[in-house]
Amino acid sequence: MQYRRFYRQGSLYFFTVVTYQRRPILTHPDVMPVLKTALKTVRQKYPFKTEALVILPDHLHTIWQMPENDADFSTRWNQIKRYVSHHCKHYDNLAKTANEVKKRQSSIWQQRFWEHCIRNDEDFANCMDYIHFNPVKHGYVQAAKDWPFSTFHKYVKQGVYPEDWGGVSRDFDYE
Structure with a gap:
């Protein structure tokens, strides 16, 4: 089956990128700075604007604004993943299938990523809320x-969200 992506120059995209076998490594102190550097390094060569981002142990969500004359987010993700894989080789140590070895697949990242072209302001707001609520949804924090x-x-x-948005108050009194 051939996977077809939707490329539209200058658009906003929501992405989900997941680690291989959902390994909880992205927030490790030796991986996080490499991921940040990868994003910065790739952005210098292939510009995009990060509108929102959340990094969880086994996946990340982000919204990118692509340049007006460019829609090639696949190259950007390829370069980001490659950079992290190259600089975090000590995490690339899981047994792989023959097909994964043949495709030179890293054991840091799932092979693909999920993208969604944002359609309008309401869709953008929903994606922003999804990103920022995700750590609460997964039970990492209460807010x-x-x-x-x-x-x-x-x-x-910036005043977009109130500080108490998206969570359960820890000070809730049952009496």
């Missing part, structure tokens, strides 16, 4: 403000 690897904090400072 979005408590997850350090998220653009949520930037949007609180």
Whole structure:
């Protein structure tokens, strides 16, 4: 089966990228700086604007604004994944199938990623909320403000989100 992606120059895209076998490695102190450097390095050669980002142990979600004359997000993700795989070789140590070895697949990343072209302002707002609520959804924290690897904090400072958005108050009194 041939997978077909939807490429539209200058569009906003929501992405989900997952680690191989959902290994919880992305937030490790030796992987996180490499991932950040990969994003920065690739963005210098292949520009895009990160509108939102959350990094969880086994996956990340992000919204990118692609340049007006460019829609090639696949090359960007290929380069980001390659950079992390190259600089975090000590995590590329799981047994692979013969097909995975033949395709030179890393044991850091799932082979593909999921993309969604954002259609309108409501879709954009829904994707933003999904990204920023994701650590709460997965049970890592009780409130979005408590997850350090998220653009949520930037949007609180800008007044887009109130600080208490997206969570359960830890101070809830049952009496």
